[in-house]
Amino acid sequence: MSALVTLQRCGRRVLHARAAFDASRLGRYRSNQPGDSKDDNQLLKHLVMKIKATGPITVAEYMKEVLTNPIKGYYMHHDMLGEHGDFVTSPEISQVFGELIGIWCISEWMSGGKSKSLKLVELGPGKGSLMDDILRVFSQFQHLLNSCDISIHLVEVSPKLSEIQAMKLTGNNIETKYDEDTSAYKKGITKSGFKIYWYSDINDVPAGYTFFIAHEFFDALPIHKLQKTSDRWREMLIDVDPDIPHKLRFVLGSSTSPLAQTFIQADEKRDHIEVSPQSAVIIQKLARQINHCGGAALIADYGHSGDKTDTFRGFRAHQLHNVLIDPGTADLTADVDFGFLKRIVGNDVATLGPITQQEFLKNMGIDLRMKVLLDNNKDESTQQHLLQSYDFLMNPSKMGS
Structure with a gap:
């Protein structure tokens, strides 16, 4: 299930998407059992020492350490995508996406x-x-794009993934000294x-007429978890279990969360909220640039x-994984x-969507493209793979909704 929404300078109708994941059945607040975490997990040891020294940390701080710690962060050294990784995304399933x-x-x-110029910026390009698939289409429409100076800009914090991207997109025709x-x-x-x-930071990307593509990017940004109690909003934190060494647990902060005053609406009916200040900063950055320089943003996510x-x-080897166990080994x-996000953007730009991935792909012509591919590939196994990938992208019980 992916979701898409667009930001645009003007109010044209464009077809884009959304999806919801019912998380209530996952029980993610169950702490890990004694002995679940490996004794040699250096990131866990680092987190335990940090918590013991300074006190419980926010979920956002935990996510940042687990995902992007320079030494042991999950994104920094893993090739986590694909059949042999921990999760799969739509572009890995089918070139058609x-x-x-x-x-x-x-x-x-x-x-x-x-x-006359276009900067194509992808955030978290996997x-x-x-x-690669986008640029193949650009090459096929070169007769239309000849008048446009096009450049590609990738925002990627992972050295491992940037190497994979460079090999796929350039054949390793790169430079690293500037x-x-x-x-x-x-x-x-x-x-x-x-x-x-x-670039390692979106703020380093030069301004100009830009299309931003963010596919399964915002869902990896750190969140704060706020819980409403009888009289106030308190922040959920991560602490060390005092009875079991190297075991992490969730606890509630003792005071009112200052984030509640900033991000929670007066008419909020939920008793538990996840907010991402970093997402707010980035979406404001996109909106301001689109407003000032022109362009659009396409955001696709759960x-x-x-x-x-x-x-x-958490996800490890395509299975749900307790977020507190073996930090750094799972997404x-x-x-x-x-x-x-739409509330943060306000009226700076037009926001369209979200709608489902199925509807977006249907309106973009996936059925016609699939017919062409099937007509051009008579091999039975190839046709079977094409049909299976189409079903995975479009079926509401898989990624379609």
């Missing part, structure tokens, strides 16, 4: 006035499969001839419109609150 995003980009560029005023940590030329740059509560979960994620 990325191709239709490429068609969306070209359609938006044309309807937006065919700007293995580079989505961008002038001091260059904010990119890597650059090169794609196989299709576009300049490509890598998400909801402000009606879900506890969605914090941590929380569903994106699209209602929150």
Whole structure:
């Protein structure tokens, strides 16, 4: 299940998506049992020492350490995508997903006035499969794009993934040494001839007419978990169990959370909220740039419109994994609150969606594209793979809703 929403400078109708994940049955607040965590987990030892020294930490701080710690962070050294990884994404399932995003980009560029320059920015580009499929479409429509100076900009914090992306997109035709005023940590030329740059921070990407693509990016940003008690909102924290060494547990903070005054609406009916200040900062950045320079943003993620509560979960080897066990060995994620993002953006830009992935792909012409692929590939096993991938993307019981 993926979800899509767009930010745009103008109010044209575009078709985009949303999805909700029912997290209530997962029981993610059960603490790990004694002996569950490995004795040699250095990140766990680091977290335990930190908590004992300074007190319980927020879920956001825990996520940041677990996912992006330079030494043992999950994203920093893992190739976590695909059949042999911990989870799979739509671009890894079928080339058609990325191709239709490429068609969306070209359609938006044309309807937006065919700007003479275009920066295509992807946030968290995974293995580079989505961008590879987009650029293949760009090459096929080169006759339309010849008048446009196109450059590719990838925001990626993982050294491991940036190496995989560079190999896929450039054939390793890259440089890593620059002038001091260059904010990119890597650059090169794609196989299709576009300049490509890598950045560790979105704020380093140069401004201009831009299309932002964020596919399963916002769901990995750190969240704070706020719990409503009888008289106030308190923050859920992570502490060390005093009875069991190296065992983490959830606890409630003793005071009113200052985040509640900033992010929780007066008419909020839920008693548990997940908020991501970092997501708010990034979505404001996108909106401001689109407002000032033109362009659009396409956001695709597991998400909801402000009606879900506890969605914090872990994945390892394609199975749900207790978020407190063996930190750094599993992906941590929380569903994106699209209602929150739209509220943060306000009236700076038009927001469209969210709608389901199935509806978005249907309206972008997935059925016609599948017919062409099936007609051009008569091999029975290839056709079977195409049909299975189509079902996985579109079936409401899989990723379609």
